[in-house]
């Protein structure tokens with residue numbers, strides 16, 4: 001372990017982890033990190049074994065069987081890997097087959113079968129995609145999401161919206177509106193996903209102006225077929241896989257996320273290349289040079305030694321809000337564990353919070369600055385924006401407004417972030433910043449993969465199984481029979 005005085009780790013790609021406000025006197029100290037050296041080395045070794053063999057100590061599937069953890073091979077497109085050249089070809093062919101043909105896609109899914117897809121959509125499409133013309137969307141379909149809650153009004157309004165579009169389309173184009181429904185569920189029968197799918201399918205199935213195509217994305221296991229796989233076979237729906245050994249919260253790098261990428265013309269290969277480049281950096285033995293290992297170590301120490309067990313992920317970019325929402329599941333389900341791997345009660349876990357800058361500086365920051373000293377504020381900053389308007393001098397007689405004119409919006413955003421970080425650390429409120437050089441597919445791949453592998457490292461440091469989620473079964477055991485009772489009445 002080298003001793004560093006640097007306050008940031010900068011990768012060759014430009015991705016930066018600035019930990020100046022997290023390491024030092026009154027913060028996590030270098031001595032803290034040094035004292036953890038053996039554990040850090042063990043974590044590093046364990047994750048190397050996972051990379052090579054998929055084996056992670058103590059991890060069992062939902063059925064109590066030993067299960068491999070394979071998400072770390074997803075960035076590597078190789079014949080023997082889950083993301084083989086044939087899979088990438090299949091996704092590209094799928095993309096070409098819907099371009100200029102399918103008018104709208106509804107993606108049904110929840111948790112890991114939704115969150116990553118929304119991230120890719122937001123980064124690539126932004127907020128106004130569905131209002132753009134076909135040409136502006138480059139021939140790719142409009143895209144809607146459903147199944148990520150059970151909300152009667154929203155689902156009904158989605159149906160009405162599709163009906164309205166189809167009617168107008170039919171009137172102008174004189175042909176039927178082509179609607180694709182992509183149903184994503186690893187387990188193949190999740191209530192939220194399937195109830196929405198059935199409601200929407202029933203409402204639109206025999207619509208005079210709509211042709212429906214269905215694609216199923218589920219566990220491809222032939223011996224234990226999921227309900228969704230059986231339905232796909234019976235109805236001849238094309239399928240994609242939620243690969244064996246890839247949990248929902250890591251599935252953005254698999255066919256689950258990439259199928260959304262294929263629907264919108266997102267650069268799948270650049271995204272995986274970013275993840276691969278990050279995976280290489282995250283194999284470095286020296287903790288100070290390994291972004292994920294360093295991030296995991298500092299967050300673990302901040303929580304265990306200094307009580308900072310809430311992590312606020314606060315990107316300064318509207319379209320990264322869904323990244324923060326994706327991270328909620330990653331952190332909460334991976335590390336929120338009652339037992340460690342020896343069966344001892346530890347009730348481990350750092351609580352994730354979503355925030356967005358500058359939005360939440362006007363809402364949450366009061367609490368971050370003066371509330372309980374139990375948080376790390378993790379900022380995400382974009383270094384270079386593709387579009388970056390200058391604030392014009394619209395009202396020269398208003399001095400306050402003239403003062404902010406001539407400044408780029410990104411500069412104002414940067415000043416806001418830096419001011420927030422400085423104010424927080426002036427009162428020992430731990431914070432750190434990840435900088436993405438640009439908001440594009442490659443750097444998104446880097447960022448998300450770094451967060452995913454970081455969670456794997458922290459699972460090792462805390463000695464908990466980061467790849468199961470037994471806690472979510474508790475409510476499911478109550479909910480199932482309660483739903484049955486409703487049916488009987």
Ligand SMILES: O=P(O)(O)OC[C@H]1O[C@H](O)[C@H](O)[C@@H](O)[C@@H]1O
Pocket residue numbers: 110111112113184185186187188189190193248249333469472
């Ligand atoms: O993909 P599915 O099997 O439908 O699962 C969707 C989600 O629901 C479950 O309750 C789990 O807690 C999540 O980890 C999972 O991502």
